[in-house]
Structures are given as C-alpha cells and as structure tokens.
Amino acid sequence: MTGEPIARLRTLRSVALRTPEASRAAEFYQHVWGLSQIDGDDGTTWLRGSGQEHHILEVRQAEQNALGKIAFAVATPREVDEAAARLAARNIALVAEPGPLDQAGGGYGLRFADPEGRLVELSTQVEAVAPRDPSGIEAVPRKLAHVVLNTVDIDAACAFYTTVLGMRVSDWSEHQMVFLRCNSDHHVIAFNQASWTSLNHVAYEMPSVDHFMRGIGRLRHHGITPKWGPGRHGPGNNTFSYFTDPAGLVCEYTSEVEQVEEDAWLCRVWRRVPELSDLWGTAGPPSADVRSHMAGVPDTGRWWEK
Known part of the structure; x- marks a missing residue:
C-alpha cells in the first residue's frame, strides 16, 4: 500500500491565503482582479472565477502573509477514505479526518500537512456553481x-x-x-x-x-x-x-x-x-x-x- 499514491488528483481546486491585509486583499480580488465573492464571514472571504468551481480563492485574516491551504479535487468519497488509509500506512498524520468539510461550498474531504508544514486538502462533492460564460467578453479568470x-x-x-x-x-x-x-x-x-x-x-x-x-x-x-x-x-x-x-x-x-x-x-x-x-x-x-x-x-x- 505504501508504494502507490494516496489518490488520483483530478484538478487543483483552490488556494487559501492568510494575511493581515485580508479585507483590502479581498476587495482587490473582487473589484480589480475580476473574481466574485460567493461567501464570507468575519475575517474570511471566498471568491470564485467564471468556471463551475465553488471558489478558487480563500482570503483569511492572519498575523502575517502565508499560505493557508492547497485543495485538490478527487472523484468520490471512497477515494478520500482510501487516501486516509494510505496516508496512515505511510505514517503521515491527518490534520482533519475524512468527513464533511466545515467551509464554504461544503464537500467531503480530509487534510494533512506536507513535509514543510503546508496544509493539503483532498475533497469531493464540493458544491458547484453555474459557469459565468467563461468565453464571454468579461476578462475574468476561469x-x-x-x-x-x-x-x-x-x-x-x-x-x-x-x-x-x-x-x-x-x-x-x-x-x-x-x-x-x-x-x-x-x-x-x-x-x-x-x-x-x-x-x-x-x-x-x-x-x-x-x-x-x-x-x-x-x-x-x-x-x-x-x-x-x-x-x-x-x-x-x-x-x-x-x-x-x-x-x-x-x-x-x-x-x-x-x-x-x-x-x-x-x-x-x-x-x-x-x-x-x-x-x-x-x-x-x-x-x-x-x-x-x-x-x-x-x-x-x-x-x-x-
């Protein structure tokens, strides 16, 4: 089991940024960069592009600039569960066990850290959104x-x-x-x-x-x-x-x-x-x-x- 990858990654789903300038950064990504706010709470904003991904960027208030998380898509909840077993076989500890994700867009997933402490998320069944005519005239990231x-x-x-x-x-x-x-x-x-x-x-x-x-x-x-x-x-x-x-x-x-x-x-x-x-x-x-x-x-x- 330890010799095979933990999952088949489908896409890079989203990234989370941590910064003391979360409010100003979120305003920039929404009103200048071209993304749209799809959800938000105190100190955190989730933004989408023109594709069907629920969000591609999360901006969260923090003490210094840092990477918050990298999220990859897998196909099914079973693949998430199998990934957890394969991580355990490699003695890689989970930060979050397989289960419903308590975040904007929901979904089912797990989280673990890479060797340099970056948080990695594998998820599936995240809420999709209707595409915003990605080939239209708007200069919006897809x-x-x-x-x-x-x-x-x-x-x-x-x-x-x-x-x-x-x-x-x-x-x-x-x-x-x-x-x-x-x-x-x-x-x-x-x-x-x-x-x-x-x-x-x-x-x-x-x-x-x-x-x-x-x-x-x-x-x-x-x-x-x-x-x-x-x-x-x-x-x-x-x-x-x-x-x-x-x-x-x-x-x-x-x-x-x-x-x-x-x-x-x-x-x-x-x-x-x-x-x-x-x-x-x-x-x-x-x-x-x-x-x-x-x-x-x-x-x-x-x-x-x-």
Whole structure:
C-alpha cells in the first residue's frame, strides 16, 4: 500500500491565503482582479472565477502573509477514505479526518500537512456553481492555473508530491524549479529552490490571450502596472503577467497553458536564460522588486497548531 499514491488528483481546486491585509486583499480580488465573492464571514472571504468551481480563492485574516491551504479535487468519497488509509500506512498524520468539510461550498474531504508544514486538502462533492460564460467578453479568470511554492529542498518536495500525491514531473528549469502536473495542464504546482519555505505566487487562468490582455488593461485602468510581463514562458508555454495584491502577495494572469499528451510527453531541463524565461522577449528579466515579493516571508506552516 505504501508504494502507490494516496489518490488520483483530478484538478487543483483552490488556494487559501492568510494575511493581515485580508479585507483590502479581498476587495482587490473582487473589484480589480475580476473574481466574485460567493461567501464570507468575519475575517474570511471566498471568491470564485467564471468556471463551475465553488471558489478558487480563500482570503483569511492572519498575523502575517502565508499560505493557508492547497485543495485538490478527487472523484468520490471512497477515494478520500482510501487516501486516509494510505496516508496512515505511510505514517503521515491527518490534520482533519475524512468527513464533511466545515467551509464554504461544503464537500467531503480530509487534510494533512506536507513535509514543510503546508496544509493539503483532498475533497469531493464540493458544491458547484453555474459557469459565468467563461468565453464571454468579461476578462475574468476561469480557474486557478497553478501555485508556485518556495522550498528549502526541491528534491524532497518533488519526491513527496510525486510519490505520495501521484503528480508527474513535466519539466525542470535547471535545478532551480520543477513543474508538476496532475492532469493535462503542464503544471498545477511548481517548486522553486529558495532560502526559506514560502508562497511564491498564485496564477489564474484566463480563457484566451485576448482575455489575458484585457485583464491587464483593466488593472492599468486602476493604476496598477505589471511587476513583470506580459510575456510567454518557455516551460509550459503559457503567457504571464505578474502583479502584487495589497498584501504584497504575487498574483499572475496566464493563458494558453501547454497541454500534455501523457504517453508522448518528454520531460525537458530548460536553461535559465532570458530568451527561454520569456519567449516573446517583451518582459525582460524579473526585477529585484518582483523577486523580493516572490521570495515572501518565511512561512513555517502548521498554523492550525498555533
């Protein structure tokens, strides 16, 4: 039992952010970034995109900027129960036992921590919402595209997410970044070797390049210019434009994420050079400012124990 992944992950469902600027950040994601509030209580806001996922972002009041949770979808409650048994066989303790989730959107799931203290949720039967015409004229993120995480040990992080969670390595950027997938999207998680554990950035997928550019235009209308971008990355072939929210956390618009044909894909090791970081050559190298924001502040995780 210990040799197989604990579950088959279907999608990256949502991410939770913890910040002292929760109110201002939630306002930004709703009124500037393009998401819609679907639920909220004292100090916490849940926001949706244009797809059928109940929420793709949770913003919660906390003492410092940190990652709150990463949530992945599985197919059935039975898979959640089987995942709990497989975690126990690997001596990985549960933070929350399988059962109904007490959160916006409900669902059935479990939670556990990865080796660097990040909270991981597996869930199913979360309430769906009607899509908001994701291909319409509105420049609204369709879904969560990926989360990039800073790690102190990229090999250990990669090993955990591939062997325990069953993710596959799509590409490496030298030995500095590794891109992991759980479905046909080139990556839903990436790890960046760093001096401390923290959140690097969260990316939101636009339905097309046109939506991507109009989203950038909307932010410019609000007086907010990209920290880096627009451009197109080599690994993943996706467009990118990076911004910071009022809490200083990095958020990205992206589109046209490369689709992986599982039986034909060959993992590459990309060189870390400007012409491969940005295939368009429009963005230039990332500035010291955006690198500082992507480094974040040290995050020891395990906030639920405090």
